[in-house]
Amino acid sequence: MVTIEENKSLQQLHTFHLPVSSRWFVEYQSVEELIDVLNMDLLKQNPFLQIGGGSNLLFTSDYKGVILHSKIKYIEIISETADYVNVKVGSGVTWDDFVEYAVKNKWGGAENLSLIPGEVGASAVQNIGAYGVEVKDIILWVETIEVASAKERIFKKEDCLYGYRDSIFKKELKGKYIVTSVVYQLRKNPEYHLDYGNLRDAIGSGDLNLQVVRDAVIKIRRSKLPDPDDYGNAGSFFMNPVIPISQYNQLKEKYPNIPHYSVDNQLVKVPAAWLIDKAGWKNKMSGGAAVHDKQCLVLINKNNATANDIMTLAQNIIDSIKELYGIIIKPEVNYI
Ligand code: EPU
Numbered sequence: 001m002v003t004i005e006e007n008k009s010l011q012q013l014h015t016f017h018l019p020v021s022s023r024w025f026v027e028y029q030s031v032e033e034l035i036d037v038l039n040m041d042l043l044k045q046n047p048f049l050q051i052g053g054g055s056n057l058l059f060t061s062d063y064k065g066v067i068l069h070s071k072i073k074y075i076e077i078i079s080e081t082a083d084y085v086n087v088k089v090g091s092g093v094t095w096d097d098f099v100e101y102a103v104k105n106k107w108g109g110a111e112n113l114s115l116i117p118g119e120v121g122a123s124a125v126q127n128i129g130a131y132g133v134e135v136k137d138i139i140l141w142v143e144t145i146e147v148a149s150a151k152e153r154i155f156k157k158e159d160c161l162y163g164y165r166d167s168i169f170k171k172e173l174k175g176k177y178i179v180t181s182v183v184y185q186l187r188k189n190p191e192y193h194l195d196y197g198n199l200r201d202a203i204g205s206g207d208l209n210l211q212v213v214r215d216a217v218i219k220i221r222r223s224k225l226p227d228p229d230d231y232g233n234a235g236s237f238f239m240n241p242v243i244p245i246s247q248y249n250q251l252k253e254k255y256p257n258i259p260h261y262s263v264d265n266q267l268v269k270v271p272a273a274w275l276i277d278k279a280g281w282k283n284k285m286s287g288g289a290a291v292h293d294k295q296c297l298v299l300i301n302k303n304n305a306t307a308n309d310i311m312t313l314a315q316n317i318i319d320s321i322k323e324l325y326g327i328i329i330k331p332e333v334n335y336i
Helices: 031-038 041-045 095-104 120-126 199-203 210-224 245-254 272-278 307-325
Strands: 003-009 021-028 048-051 063-070 075-080 084-090 139-146 152-156 177-187 232-236 242-244 267-269 289-291 298-301
Touching (some): 021 031, 021 041, 031 177, 095 177, 199 210, 289 307, 298 307
Parallel strands (some): 021 063
Antiparallel strands (some): 232 298, 242 267
């Protein structure tokens, strides 16, 4: 059933937990219901925004239009071979419930992405990533409804134009399609990706299996990233900047320990967390917003922060990183 609520508090519906509300809040449980919703006058006459788990959003004020949320929740095997299983997952399924399901069935591909907050629909828009894996690595196709026509359209992985935390759904087609399900291809004979950071150390030398990898990823994440129920946050607030090698080499003369990941033979990615940390931002506050002490890339709602507190802190960090290193860092979080 479609549910329509008015003046709905969003405090528990986004992970910064700011005291904001939405004029209308609409939830649907199936593709058919979404099509009905898109044909309503309410949607035709007001701006609207599709949200998932609200784990990558910064509401800068109350939302004046309609917030849409998918409750399409199913996990269904659609085909399999000796090596692979193709699983179709509804957009409203909690991402980590899907990872847990894959690991329990001993199907590989999603385990490095354990405990990432949010829902399946957003995973395909955002190209979520962690510990050397991005969700695009396991996506086969993405099923959507076009907002303008309320008709179905399937995007093959290649059509999604995936990049680092990026896709066609964030750029050219932003707001034009709503993801209803994602088809992932998982491996019956897992290939492990353990070379990122301290993942291999966290796993240790015992038996290696998908559950062991999942447990290690969860342990690392819990040690660095704050639980939004303790301190509201949206994970990494900024993206890691990609800079020319020449600029990196100049920085390296001044900061010999600056870490980097090679992108191609002209570009390198540097961790924004390192830049922010070395600039002295750890624990710094603006009103109720603070830089997390265990991961400087994460801004937290430490003490009844307002959206303004978070925006001010973010802007001050951006300005200082530009002045100190000549690098412009960009928010990963969407300002609404
Ligand atoms: N570092 C510092 N100070 C800090 C934190 C980190 O100097 O406060 C240094 C670390 O020592 C390391 C480097 O920065 O050399 C990178 O740190 P980390 O491995 O924690 O990863 P990250 O680049 O900061 C990215 C993702 C995370 C993801 C991790 C692990 C982005 C924007 N963030 O963070 O994703 O969990 O790698 O793969 O790409 C998210 O998107 O919300 C998110 C948490």
